[in-house]
Amino acid sequence: MPSTPVEGSLSSALTSEHRRLDELWNETRRTVENDASAERITRLEAFGKELRRHILDEEEILFPRFEERTGTRAGGPTAVMRMEHRQMEALIQELITTLGKGSGPVQVAEQTKVFSSLMDGHDKKEEGMLYPMMDRAFGEVEGPALLAKTSLGRCEA
Ligand SMILES: [Fe+2]
Ligand SMILES: [Fe+2]
Numbered sequence: 304m305p306s307t308p309v310e311g312s313l314s315s316a317l318t319s320e321h322r323r324l325d326e327l328w329n330e331t332r333r334t335v336e337n338d339a340s341a342e343r344i345t346r347l348e349a350f351g352k353e354l355r356r357h358i359l360d361e362e363e364i365l366f367p368r369f370e371e372r373t374g375t376r377a378g379g380p381t382a383v384m385r386m387e388h389r390q391m392e393a394l395i396q397e398l399i400t401t402l403g404k405g406s407g408p409v410q411v412a413e414q415t416k417v418f419s420s421l422m423d424g425h426d427k428k429e430e431g432m433l434y435p436m437m438d439r440a441f442g443e444v445e446g447p448a449l450l451a452k453t454s455l456g457r458c459e460a
Pocket of ligand 1 (some may be wrong): 382425
């Protein structure tokens with residue numbers, strides 16, 4: 304079970320963002336599986352964009368600083384997270400292709416299921432391990448300062 308992050312911390316803000324993406328994914332998944340119109344590709348692309356925004360916050364702002372602070376990169380936890388990001392992005396692309404080809408509901412449901420479990424496992428690793436490590440590595444001053452540079456910080460400004 305992921306630990307409960309301290310309120311106002313970097314891990315708490317990122318965990319909330321995961322929950323927002325979960326909700327968006329659940330809605331998207333329902334549309335993708337039940338709606339036969341072109342709307343479902345639009346929804347899926349919109350979800351892919353939101354997911355990408357979160358991935359960029361991690362990969363361009365948070366991970367590089369974490370790797371610098373802890374001296375980890377190749378073989379470290381962020382390397383695994385980067386690899387899983389590529390898998391998630393590829394799956395969304397595959398799903399868009401599947402919908403574009405008009406494939407049947409069984410194949411669509413198979414792919415949405417794989418994506419759900421991939422994202423779920425990924426988020427659990429970040430929330431249970433990497434985000435708390437980031438809180439410790441950055442501390443109470445640098446953590447919020449880095450958060451302010453992400454899309455989350457830019458939204459609140
Ligand atoms: Fe991630
Ligand atoms: Fe994340």
